[in-house]
Amino acid sequence: MRRLYQEAARALCAAHRVVLAGHVNPDGDTLGSALALAHLLRAREKDVVVLSADGVPDIYRWLPGADGVQTGTDRRDFDLAVVCDAGALDRVGASVLPVIASAARLMDIDHHVGDAPFGDLRLLDARAAATSEIVFQLGQLLGPITRPVATCLMTGIITDTGSFRFPNTTPRTFQIAARLQRCGAVPAEIFELVFENRSLAGLKLLGRALDRLQVSGDGRVAWTVLTAEDMRALGATDADTEGIVTHVRAVKTAQAGLLFREIPGGKIRVSLRGREGVPVHRIAARFGGGGHPMAAGCSLPPPLSEAVQTLLAEVRRYLDAGEPSAAGGAVSAAPVATG
Ligand SMILES: [Mn+2]
Known part of the structure; x- marks a missing residue:
């Protein structure tokens, strides 16, 4: 697994124009993991576009970087596409799929390990409670985990574990959450923004x-x-x-x-x-x-x-x-x- 993470980090560092995408009907993990990766890559001066076919639901609009998320783009000049948390490639949505398909290389980062694996580079871990856990481990190689990165990843972990209540929550989940809190994520704020912010x-x-x-x-x-x-x-x-x-x-x-x-x-x-x-x-x-x-x-x-x-x-x-x-x-x- 360690070798895979290093390979993925190398591919991200080598890319110049990166398009990131999550799944339709986006949740906190697909948005949190993609946006965290966007912050990490922009800190490395990469040209980054984040796509979400269904946009950003109200309860996640406050996520750092959410205002820059696009529902599509005419650009087809990406040298790397990264799909986070999608389960299957077609779940990026019809408006996003051609953009992803046009990229020179494709990376799949996911904790859904289904029967339709895709991509040239696959960072898949069914034991991860959230794709955000995987991106955290990748982020340690890309670093630094700034406050916006930590906030995005903590949101993904909190939402995919039902606030650490679901059985997918592991000791590693808590260890990563602890690291994210030390990096500036404020769980109490995230809980309030996500769960006490309903229409x-x-x-x-x-x-x-x-x-x-x-x-x-x-x-x-x-x-x-x-x-x-x-x-x-x-x-x-x-x-x-x-x-x-x-x-x-x-x-x-x-x-x-x-x-x-x-x-x-x-x-x-x-x-x-x-x-x-x-x-x-x-x-x-x-x-x-x-x-x-x-x-x-x-x-x-x-x-x-x-x-x-x-x-x-x-x-x-x-x-x-x-x-x-x-x-x-x-x-x-x-x-x-x-x-
Ligand atoms: Mn997920």
């Missing part, structure tokens, strides 16, 4: 989702739905749905929590959260989605009620048999967010 619409949306919460007869599966009409009526955006599914899984008896959302344009987006021993990414994979064992996502065709029945049946089959059936496979091939 009124977002909190009302949470209220609707909780009001509709349902639990299966045996209590093992909890789920709720949000309709396109809910979003419209409250003036809520996609970013306002972040974190809602965590409340669904919080039901005492629930081994899996699901949030179904009607997306304008037709599909039903499903966010899945599992408890230890219920790898929901394998259920999501049955429907063309993916993610982590504890957090995954997929899309199903409408109508909403049918999508709910199809997915609940698959979750039940999984809980009964211990693994997903061969059935649900070809429902949707669209890559989706793990949100």
Whole structure:
């Protein structure tokens, strides 16, 4: 692994024009890791562009460097593209993909280790709680870890570990967090900016989702739905749905929590959260989605009620048999967010 980090650091130092990108529906880790890397490279006088097909959600606008993030660019002169936290290359989004594809070299930095590896240089570590952990280790070779770098990386780690609550949190996670705090990141400020900075619409949306919460007869599966009409009526955006599914899984008896959302344009987006021993990414994979064992996502065709029945049946089959059936496979091939 050490050799890989050195190779990646060498490639970054050798590049002049670097384009960085994360995944669609960006979260704190994809933005935090890409922006941290941007700061590290700009300190080395590199010409750096950061792309996010879906822009920057309100709750992350305060991240150092977020104001410079672009949704696309006409430039095709990059000698290195770095994709952070994406899981699969097409998750950078349609507007960003041609830019990434045009770069002379491609680097993949990720803690999602899926079946679609890409890039000439791969810095992949499934044991890392966040891509930001990997970028921290890379940053030690590129240095220095300034306050903006530390703040971006701490945000990625805090959001991907559910504030150090999820089982992906390791002793190394805490060690890196401690180093980041010493480098100037202020966890209390980050918590407040990310978690106590919700829009009124977002909190009302949470209220609707909780009001509709349902639990299966045996209590093992909890789920709720949000309709396109809910979003419209409250003036809520996609970013306002972040974190809602965590409340669904919080039901005492629930081994899996699901949030179904009607997306304008037709599909039903499903966010899945599992408890230890219920790898929901394998259920999501049955429907063309993916993610982590504890957090995954997929899309199903409408109508909403049918999508709910199809997915609940698959979750039940999984809980009964211990693994997903061969059935649900070809429902949707669209890559989706793990949100
Ligand atoms: Mn991540």
